[in-house]
Amino acid sequence: MAKILSIDNLLKMPLVIPNYQRPYKWTTQNIDALLNDISDAINDYQKYNFKFKYRVGTIILHDKSKGLSYDIVDGQQRIISLSLIRKCIDSNFSCDIFNISFANKSSQINIHNNFEYIKEWFSLKEKKVKDNFINAFRNILEVVVISVTKVSEAFQLFDSQNTRGKALDPHDLLKAFHLREMKKYPYEMEAAVTKWEAKDTKKIGELFANYLFPIWNWSRGRKATTFTTKDIDIYKGVPEFSDYTYAKRVNKATPYFQITEPFVAGNDFFEMVDHYLQLLSNIQTEISVNKDFKEIYKIITLTKNPDADDKEKEFIQVKKDSIGFRHTRNLFFCALLCYYDRFHNFDTMAVKKLCRWAFALRLDMVSLGFDSINKYAIGDMNNARYTNSIPMFSQICYARKHTEISGLQIKINDVPNDKKWEPLYEILKTL
Incomplete structure (x- = not known):
C-alpha cells in the first residue's frame, strides 16, 4: 500500500529500526544540505501562494503487526535526520525514533554531532524561521510511504528502488541543482537544458572525474579521490545575490572561469561545463596538429x-x-x-x-x-x-x-x- 504523508504524520507512526539496518551515516554536511533544501522549499511555498509541496522521497516500511509497528526498510537516514530537526524546532515534540537505543558507536557520534549542528544552525536564525520549519513539516514536506506486510516484499521493493534504477551521476545532480537556481529565468532554463542534452553526457562525467575534480584537489595540495555525489558541493557555485564579499567578486568575474575558483550558481554552471569541454578539446587538438x-x-x-x-x-x-x-x-x-x-x-x-x-x-x-x-x-x-x-x-x-x-x-x-x-x-x- 502506498500513500502520501506529511513528514509530521510520518514521524508520528510507530517506527522501528530493525537490527539488520546499517549504522546512521549522515554527517553535518548532509544535514546542512537538508536544512537548505527545506529553506528553499519554504521560500517556494510562500512565493507560489501556499500551493507548493516538496517531495522528500520514498520510504519503504514493513508492517509486521497490523499497524502496531513498522520496520524501516528504506529511508532510515532521512527519518532520523528529520526527527533531529523536528526536535530542535520544538523541544516538546516526541516520536518513537527517540525511544530507540543506538548501540553502534558511529551512529551515536553522528546523531550527537548532527543534533548539535542543527541547534547551532537555528540559534543564528530569527524565531520565525523555526515557525516556518514547523509549518513545513506539517504542510509542505511530504513523502511517499510504501508499506507491505511481508518482509520479502519490502526487500524486493528496496532492491528495485536502489539497484534496478540507475542512480544519478554527480553531474546529473548538479544539473538539477543549477536548473532549480534558474527557476526565475524560464527561457534561460530551457536553453540550458537544450544545450546540455545536445552534449555527450559521458564526456561531461569524464570532464569532472578526470580533469576538473583532480585539478581542484591537486592545486590545494590534496589527494584526489573518485568524484562522487558527496563532492558536488564544490560545484554548486555561489548564489546570484549573495552578500559575501568573495561572492561579489565572483559575480564581477563572470563570464571568465578558473578551474580552481567558484562561479555563479545557475546558468554559469552550464556555461562553465561548455567552456571546459571546448577548452579540453582545443588543447588536445593543438598537441596533435602543432x-x-x-x-x-x-x-x-x-x-x-x-x-x-x-x-x-x-x-x-x-x-x-x-x-x-x-x-x-x-x-x-x-x-x-x-x-x-x-x-x-x-x-x-x-x-x-x-x-x-x-x-x-x-x-x-x-x-x-x-x-x-x-x-x-x-x-x-x-x-x-x-x-x-x-x-x-x-x-x-x-x-x-x-x-x-x-x-x-x-x-x-x-x-x-x-x-x-x-x-x-x-x-x-x-x-
Missing part, C-alpha cells in the same frame, strides 16, 4: 600509424597495455589544462616542461598506480623514487607569469626502471 609538439604527440598517441616501423608499433602497444601510462597521460593533460586555463597560451617551452614532468614519473616507477599519481601531483617530498618533487598544480595556480613554468628545471631519470620505457626515455631527453 609541429612544435610533434614529439609530445608521439608520446601520447595510442593510435598505430600504418607507416610506422615495428619498433614504433611495439611501443604503441606497450603504452596501450599500461594502466600506469594512461594515468601519466591524463596527468599531463590535467597539467596542461590547468596551465592553459590560467595563462591562455601554448608557450612551447612551458608545454614541453609539463610533458617532461608528467612522463618522468612513468620512467621512475616499475609499477605505477593512481596513488603514486596523487603523491606526485601534490609534490610529495618524502618519496625518494620521484626524480621531481614539484607541486606542479599549486605552482601553476600561484604563478604570476607563464615563464615561471617554462623556467622550471625538470629532471629525467638517467635510466628507466623498466627497459620497455626506453623509447619514452629517448623522446623525453630531446624535449
